[in-house]
Amino acid sequence: MGPGPRAGLVGLLVASGISAAGTRVSVVALPWLVLVTTGSAAQTGVIAFAEMLPYVLLQALAAPLVDRFGGRRVSILCDAASVVILGVTVVLYDTGGLPFWALCGLVALLGAVRGPGENAKHVLIPDIVTAAGLPLERGAGLLDGVSRAGSLVGLPLGGVLAATIGAGNALLVDAATFGVAGVLILALVRVPRPAHARAARPEGGSGVRGYVDDMREGLRFLVHDPLLRAIGLMVLATNLVDQAYTAVLLPVWAKTVFGSATIIGLVGGAAGLGALVGNLIFSVIAHRLPRRITFAICFLVAGAPRFFLLAWTDSLVVIVTVVAVTSLSIGAINPLLGAAEFERIPERMRARVLGAVGSLAWAGIPVGGLLGGWLASGVGITWALVAFGTAYLVATLLPFFQPAWRLMDRDRTRPPGQPFSRRLRTAVAPARAATSTTPTPPATAVVVPAPVVSPARDGAAEGAGDAVVEVDGPLDCPPTASPQPRAG
Structure with missing residues (x-):
């Protein structure tokens, strides 16, 4: 008899926390390694670019494979590959055989396996949380909490390790955490593949064609869902600024003002502590709060102030205190986003x-x-902090005014995963059906939103009711676009 649902939840939480701690060690170690060996803020930005470009691309490009083979299997394979890549990096660095171009290549490989691996862990959350009998907000909050606890440990630890045993050797800690995370998921997490994954794929839906159709289907769903579009576009902006802060601005500020990597860990640890405490609070009460306004206020408080603070004062006591207090609100952001x-x-x-x-x-x-390195080199660290802080402030004001964010508030009458009536529900129909050579299936009932006739909750337009129409054959039509208007 295998591990039960609670054991699976604990295994995923612990694995995610340990992996987050190791990743935060490398967040300090990698830029510090470049800074102490080259002294270049621009090359520090290049290293961040080399890791995150394949991370982002493979997170999307490998997603159909995660759906096909399951999040558990992909997560374990990616963790194992990360151990190997980090081990090779450390060996080459210690033997003097790691020029900058080779470091960029290895870091790019690391990003290429981290992206699918983290997406695979994220995909496991709803099934495991539901099996354990927890609300989605609480389950997402727990996962975010252990990740932030890992960050709270990993950032200061990364600063201490980089300052004592060296940035290169600190990467060994990151490798060990990937290994432990993979073993925990292998031993404890058991998630049966859903019926749609076990079902035989139609002829013509396998191989490259099936992969492309799967990718198209996911993109179509995103494009025609106004809230998911709004989340993606807003967090696109805030993540860009956060990466500039984490990878370049904070390390350059710490080196310029204090000359020590320990300061990076101290400021990062204060943010991690505040976020962890906030997460513990919001994991308990988040499902009772209005999602949109809670999310908007918390993101506004947690985002821009730290940039202006570093630009305004060099007082470490003031900085650590304010960062810890404002970071309390970070704990609400990812659980609310994840549940929605x-x-x-x-x-x-x-x-x-x-x-x-x-x-x-x-x-x-x-x-x-890259932008962080370019701006810090061009106008100085103070003005770079002000510029990025202003951009963050503008982005975090959007949920207060953009109509699509009203969809974030929960509909308690609709089961999770059922499409909302305000967009055409044919968005969930497989695009690959159109290319299948199997016999045409019977007519399919499709729920189509009725015309807008009255204002809905929070002033958003809502359909008066749903009409059911019969469609002969497989579905392959994109949904009608809904009105337009995600943390790291």
Whole structure:
């Protein structure tokens, strides 16, 4: 008899926390390694770009494979590959055989396996949380909490390790955490593949054609869902700025003002502590709060102030205190986002759509490090902090005014994963059906939103009712676009 649902939840949480701690060690170690060996803020940005570009691309491009083969299997394979890549990096660095171009290549490989691996872990959340009998907000909050706890440990640990045993050797800690995470998921996490994954794929739906159709289906769902589009576009901007802050601005500020990598860990640890405490609070009460306004206020408080703070004062006591207090609100952001996403995405498309949303939200990250390095080198660290802080402030005001964000508030009458009536539900129909050579199936009932006739809750337009129409054959029509208007 294998591990039960609670053991699976504990295994996933612990694995995610340990992996987050190791990743945060490398967040400090990699830029510090470049800074102490080259002294170049621009090359520090290049390293961040080399890791995050393949991370973002493969998070989306590998998503259909995650849906096909399951999040558990992909997560384990990616963790194992990360151990090997980091081990090779450390060996080459210690033997003097790691020029900058080779470091960029290895870091790119690391990003290429981290992206699908983290998406695979994310995909496991709803099934494991539901099996354990927890609300989605609480389950997403627990996962975010252990990740933030890992960050709280990993950032200061990375600063201490980089300052004592060296940035290169600190990467060994990251390799060990990937190994432990993979073993935990292998031993404890048991998630049966859903019916849609076990079902035989139609002829013509396998191989490259099936992969392309799967990818198209996930992208179509994202494009025609106004809230998912709004999440992706907003977090695209904030993640770009966050990457500039983490990969370049904070390390350059710490080196310029204090000359020590320990400061990076101290400031990062204060943010991690505040976020962890906030997460513990919001994991308990988040499902009772209005999602949109809670999310908007918390993101506004957690985002821009730290940039202006570093530009305004060099007082470490003030900085650490304010960063810790404002970071309390970070704990609400990812649980609320995660719950809204899980509710809107059908189970069989989860990896594809989450991969598409994640790639859109992370698309600015590769550029963030480059822009941070370029701006810090060009105008100085103070003005670079002010510029990026202003951009963050503008982005975090959007949920207060953009109509699509009203869809974030939960619909308690609709089961998770069932499409909302305000967009055409044929978005969940497989695109690959059109290319199948199998006999045409019977007519399919499709729910289509009725015309808008009255204002809905929070002033958003809502359909008066749903009409059911008969469609002969497989479905392959994109949904009608809904009105327009994700953290790292």
